[in-house]
Amino acid sequence: MTVIKKICCIGAGYVGGPSCTVLAAKCPDVIITVVDISQPRIDAWNSDKLPIYEPGLDEMVKQQRGKNLFFSTDVDGTIRDADLIFVCVNTPTKMYGIGQGRAADLTYLEAAARRIAGISTAPKIVVEKSTVPVHAADSIARILHANAKEGVTFQILSNPEFLAEGTAINDLVNADRVLIGGQQSPAGHEAIEALASLYARWIPRERILTMNTWSSELSKLTANAFLAQRVSSINAISAVCEATGADVEEVARAIGTDTRIGSKFLKASIGFGGSCFQKDILNLVYLCESLNLPEVGEYWQQVVKMNDWQRERFTRKVIAQLFNTVQNKKIAILGFAFKKDTGDTRESAAIYISKYFLEESAQVAIYDPKVSEDQVVRDLSEPGLLSNVDKIKKGVTMYSSAYDAVKDAHAIIVCTEWDEFKTLDYQRIYEGMQKPAFIFDGRLILDHQKLRSIGFQVEVIGKRVPP
Ligand code: NAD
Numbered sequence: 001m002t003v004i005k006k007i008c009c010i011g012a013g014y015v016g017g018p019s020c021t022v023l024a025a026k027c028p029d030v031i032i033t034v035v036d037i038s039q040p041r042i043d044a045w046n047s048d049k050l051p052i053y054e055p056g057l058d059e060m061v062k063q064q065r066g067k068n069l070f071f072s073t074d075v076d077g078t079i080r081d082a083d084l085i086f087v088c089v090n091t092p093t094k095m096y097g098i099g100q101g102r103a104a105d106l107t108y109l110e111a112a113a114r115r116i117a118g119i120s121t122a123p124k125i126v127v128e129k130s131t132v133p134v135h136a137a138d139s140i141a142r143i144l145h146a147n148a149k150e151g152v153t154f155q156i157l158s159n160p161e162f163l164a165e166g167t168a169i170n171d172l173v174n175a176d177r178v179l180i181g182g183q184q185s186p187a188g189h190e191a192i193e194a195l196a197s198l199y200a201r202w203i204p205r206e207r208i209l210t211m212n213t214w215s216s217e218l219s220k221l222t223a224n225a226f227l228a229q230r231v232s233s234i235n236a237i238s239a240v241c242e243a244t245g246a247d248v249e250e251v252a253r254a255i256g257t258d259t260r261i262g263s264k265f266l267k268a269s270i271g272f273g274g275s276c277f278q279k280d281i282l283n284l285v286y287l288c289e290s291l292n293l294p295e296v297g298e299y300w301q302q303v304v305k306m307n308d309w310q311r312e313r314f315t316r317k318v319i320a321q322l323f324n325t326v327q328n329k330k331i332a333i334l335g336f337a338f339k340k341d342t343g344d345t346r347e348s349a350a351i352y353i354s355k356y357f358l359e360e361s362a363q364v365a366i367y368d369p370k371v372s373e374d375q376v377v378r379d380l381s382e383p384g385l386l387s388n389v390d391k392i393k394k395g396v397t398m399y400s401s402a403y404d405a406v407k408d409a410h411a412i413i414v415c416t417e418w419d420e421f422k423t424l425d426y427q428r429i430y431e432g433m434q435k436p437a438f439i440f441d442g443r444l445i446l447d448h449q450k451l452r453s454i455g456f457q458v459e460v461i462g463k464r465v466p467p
Contacts, residue, residue: 004084006033006082037075042071086129088130125154127156133286134217140156153187157180166339166342178209220280231265271308329434330365333353340416351380411439448463
């Protein structure tokens with residue numbers, strides 16, 4: 001039986017950092033070192049200001065860091081000493097060449113595999129935690145074995161991560177399930193068992209699902225595709241609600257109480273964001289095309305299309321309400337992160353909505369408790385968005401309080417469901433705004449009746465404005 005004493009995690013991001021922190025807390029006898037090629041990221045993990053915001057993470061890192069949890073840029077030294085290596089590097093959508101805009105860019109994964117092979121002088125278990133196309137483990141195995149030093153062997157496992165940003169610690173501590181895919185051979189089973197026995201320290205055995213590698217890899221893509229599909233499905237229905245007078249929250253409650261459907265992920269909104277849903281669906285679409293299954297690819301592609309359409313539809317509606325022009329009008333965007341309780345803005349709906357307003361020459365005022373101006377400018381100047389950074393800086397103003405952001409605004413758009421937006425003093429806000437004062441609740445979190453009684457013009461996704 002292989003006993004794991006030292007773990008290296010390659011990639012100190014949203015997955016590597018929190019998952020290794022929880023692992024360190026649950027396995028005090030195991031030394032875990034999270035490595036990254038980014039010195040600033042590692043410096044931040046070793047400081048009081050962690051590079052990511054996640055409820056409960058600061059305290060847990062403080063408890064473990066220096067005991068059995070370390071953050072380092074010594075990638076080679078850490079790989080050499082480890083019995084088991086988690087690969088948690090980024091696998092973004094490929095932005096060039098074959099598969100551009102759909103396939104996963106496996107550059108970082110390949111670089112990590114080559115580094116492991118070049119450095120390792122003893123057998124190791126290599127665990128693919130990054131989200132990857134099916135059969136990526138095969139590519140890793142071929143790179144490792146082709147470059148291995150004499151006598152060094154590797155077992156490759158797939159152990160996809162299911163944490164959601166904003167609830168990562170709880171998701172890791174109370175995981176619905178842990179997936180471990182590996183080779184169906186005695187050595188493969190031994191490696192699976194070595195990893196399973198670590199998780200079994202706190203996850204009940206029946207929730208640790210072991211399977212073949214390809215099922216495990218495909219399950220991660222499928223899980224994200226299903227979750228995103230639910231959001232797109234309810235968003236599609238939200239448009240029908242607005243056209244018919246049905247209320248999307250009532251419809252969601254009605255269908256969600258059917259135990260076959262369930263109530264989670266049925267909240268209509270301006271659409272899903274985050275670094276994973278869109279990327280993983282596109283990855284699945286590309287996989288289907290490569291497997292000569294274009295009909296399956298088209299089916300899943302529609303989920304992304306619906307998401308794009310919902311954002312655009314919402315923005316058109318806002319502009320129409322604002323008398324068809326927002327030129328030089330102050331538009332307050334409340335929330336820029338892709339969801340509450342995270343500072344992550346990757347693929348956030350707010351990026352696209354802000355872009356539309358900047359193109360219409362509006363003055364965009366942004367407040368988000370966890371997002372900086374640099375981040376907003378970087379996001380808006382990503383390829384395919386706005387190329388003129390000076391224009392972005394001229395059109396966007398960041399505020400450190402919601403009250404300052406909305407002062408003198410023509411409209412407020414709620415883009416992120418931060419709890420603090422529910423309890424703002426809307427009477428005070430109304431008094432300081434241009435009239436008529438509009439609120440567009442893109443997350444369905446506010447008390448619309450109360451806002452209307454104050455005097456606001458309120459527009460909500462999936463509900464018709466009462467006469
Ligand atoms: P991230 O960009 O936050 O972190 C990845 C880190 O890997 C970066 O800090 C980068 O510098 C580092 N890195 C890249 N190549 C390296 C190398 N060769 N050596 C050392 N470090 C290297 O990404 P993330 O959000 O943590 O996601 C990582 C993977 O997990 C992705 O495949 C993603 O799809 C998947 N995933 C993400 C989430 C999520 O909520 N963010 C959830 C589940 C799965």
